[in-house]
Amino acid sequence: MPAEDVYQLPENFLEIEVRSPQTHGIGRKQFTDYEIVCNTNLPAFKHPQSAVRRRYSDFEWFKYALERECPHVNIPNLPGKVFTNRFSDEVIEERRAGLERFLQIVCGHPLIQTGSKVLGPFVQAPSFNRDAYGYNH
Numbered sequence: 001m002p003a004e005d006v007y008q009l010p011e012n013f014l015e016i017e018v019r020s021p022q023t024h025g026i027g028r029k030q031f032t033d034y035e036i037v038c039n040t041n042l043p044a045f046k047h048p049q050s051a052v053r054r055r056y057s058d059f060e061w062f063k064y065a066l067e068r069e070c071p072h073v074n075i076p077n078l079p080g081k082v083f084t085n086r087f088s089d090e091v092i093e094e095r096r097a098g099l100e101r102f103l104q105i106v107c108g109h110p111l112i113q114t115g116s117k118v119l120g121p122f123v124q125a126p127s128f129n130r131d132a133y134g135y136n137h
Helices: 056-069 089-108 110-115 119-124
Strands: 014-024 031-040 049-055
Touching: 014 089, 031 056, 031 089, 031 119, 049 056, 049 119, 056 089, 056 110, 056 119, 089 110, 089 119
Parallel strands: none
Antiparallel strands: 014 031, 031 049
């Protein structure tokens, strides 16, 4: 096998990373959002590369929407709600890792890739608006 064949990208690939948490606001209005970075050639996604920011409440809505769109798929749990020290570096890192695991599972699932209208926009659209999809929870 020629050496250049060894280093080519696989036929289908999907890399999802959740990184760069940023905390905004003060007091009761404080929240943390996370950057979702996607590199892929799968047809479920419009862009080969993207980076968007989402907060935990967006992920909660996304999970709810996926459960409605793909009722035969067992959607994994999100990392749990945190009520104390939720803006500590340790808690934010734990949540980031949990959100990344969640996204890697759901984005890699073939039935979600073909059955979800919200998957691509949630992961890739900078102007994503959950109200446009009618899954209020």
